[in-house]
Amino acid sequence: MASYSSSVRLNSILSCCSNNNNNNNNNNNNVSSLLSITFHRIFVSNVRSEVVKPIKAIEESRTTYENFGIELESENPQNDCAGNNRLAGQSTNILWHDCPVGKIERQKLLKQKGCVIWITGLSGSGKSTVACALGQSLYRKGKLSYILDGDNVRHGLNNDLSFKAEDRVENIRRIGEVAKLFADAGIICIASLISPYIRDRDACRALLPDGDFIEVFMDVPLEVCEARDPKGLYKLARAGKIKGFTGIDDPYEAPLNCEVCFYLERCREIF
Numbered sequence: 377m378a379s380y381s382s383s384v385r386l387n388s389i390l391s392c393c394s395n396n397n398n399n400n401n402n403n404n405n406n407v408s409s410l411l412s413i414t415f416h417r418i419f420v421s422n423v424r425s426e427v428v429k430p431i432k433a434i435e436e437s438r439t440t441y442e443n444f445g446i447e448l449e450s451e452n453p454q455n456d457c458a459g460n461n462r463l464a465g466q467s468t469n470i471l472w473h474d475c476p477v478g479k480i481e482r483q484k485l486l487k488q489k490g491c492v493i494w495i496t497g498l499s500g501s502g503k504s505t506v507a508c509a510l511g512q513s514l515y516r517k518g519k520l521s522y523i524l525d526g527d528n529v530r531h532g533l534n535n536d537l538s539f540k541a542e543d544r545v546e547n548i549r550r551i552g553e554v555a556k557l558f559a560d561a562g563i564i565c566i567a568s569l570i571s572p573y574i575r576d577r578d579a580c581r582a583l584l585p586d587g588d589f590i591e592v593f594m595d596v597p598l599e600v601c602e603a604r605d606p607k608g609l610y611k612l613a614r615a616g617k618i619k620g621f622t623g624i625d626d627p628y629e630a631p632l633n634c635e636v637c638f639y640l641e642r643c644r645e646i647f
């Protein structure tokens with residue numbers, strides 16, 4: 377059995393993330409090579425999601441839920457449990473403050489291109505495993521990356537959020553914003569979370585320049601994830617002890633046009 381990390385080959389990720397030219401060259405141009413190397417089991421699609429709306433990270437503009445086109449369905453959709461309005465941006469009379477040292481300078485310093493690699497899939501599909509393998513390989517190549525793992529972020533920043541639909545939306549929104557900051561810092565940000573809704577993932581994509589958001593789908597069937605069940609959560613969900621578990625009694629919307637798809641058959645070749 378090959379180790380997870382040794383099976384990762386990242387030359388294309390590095391070429392995608394390296395900053396040899398400063399013309400903001402689209403990472404998308406390199407995406408094919410990018411993750412085609414990551415694992416032998418990668419399939420690459422060059423087609424970007426049609427769902428993506430052309431909302432871009434215009435620094436002067438605020439990000440609001442309206443940008444995301446999100447309609448929450450709770451009784452008081454605009455209020456979170458603390459009674460705060462989460463729908464509309466609450467910060468008014470604010471102006472963006474620019475610094476002479478920006479993303480381009482930071483990227484030059486780090487000799488890499490900041491971007492977001494967004495790994496989505498069911499619980500147990502292998503998101504964290506792939507995220508760690510990528511992180512290790514990048515580290516060995518001298519590239520600075522940081523993993524935002526859904527489970528881990530819920531221990532801190534997002535520990536006020538449940539798994540209800542509106543809280544998952546907020547979870548993804550916050551992690552999307554944090555990931556964007558990491559990318560702006562010039563860091564290769566690996567976000568690994570279930571992120572079950574297409575619209576939320578596309579909203580995160582729309583925060584970044586074209587090509588800087590690489591969506592990776594762990595296309596592993598529910599039966600396989602359930603058989604793995606490393607944390608025993610599927611068993612609890614089947615027993616009705618966890619309500620609203622993704623794939624059991626909560627939805628998962630598979631990507632329509634992600635950049636990279638890990639198929640189970642290919643996974644078997646390695647593991």
Ligand SMILES: Nc1ncnc2c1ncn2[C@@H]1O[C@H](COP(=O)(O)OS(=O)(=O)O)[C@@H](OP(=O)(O)O)[C@H]1O
Nearest residue numbers: 499500526527539544547569570571572620621622
């Ligand atoms: N109800 C329910 N549904 C799905 N997952 C659950 C649930 N309750 C707890 N967990 C554990 O939380 C981890 C998923 O957190 P995420 O932040 O990635 O979820 S989400 O993106 O907001 O849907 C997930 O971790 P992973 O197995 O790494 O995916 C689970 O361990």
Ligand SMILES: Nc1ncnc2c1ncn2[C@@H]1O[C@H](COP(=O)(O)OP(=O)(O)O)[C@@H](O)[C@H]1O
Nearest residue numbers: 498499500501502503504505506604606643647
């Ligand atoms: N390709 C694979 N083949 C077999 N087992 C795997 C594979 N990838 C991950 N695993 C195992 O599956 C379980 C879930 O992996 P993990 O990365 O924690 O998934 P997730 O983060 O999506 O919940 C772990 O026990 C891990 O060792």
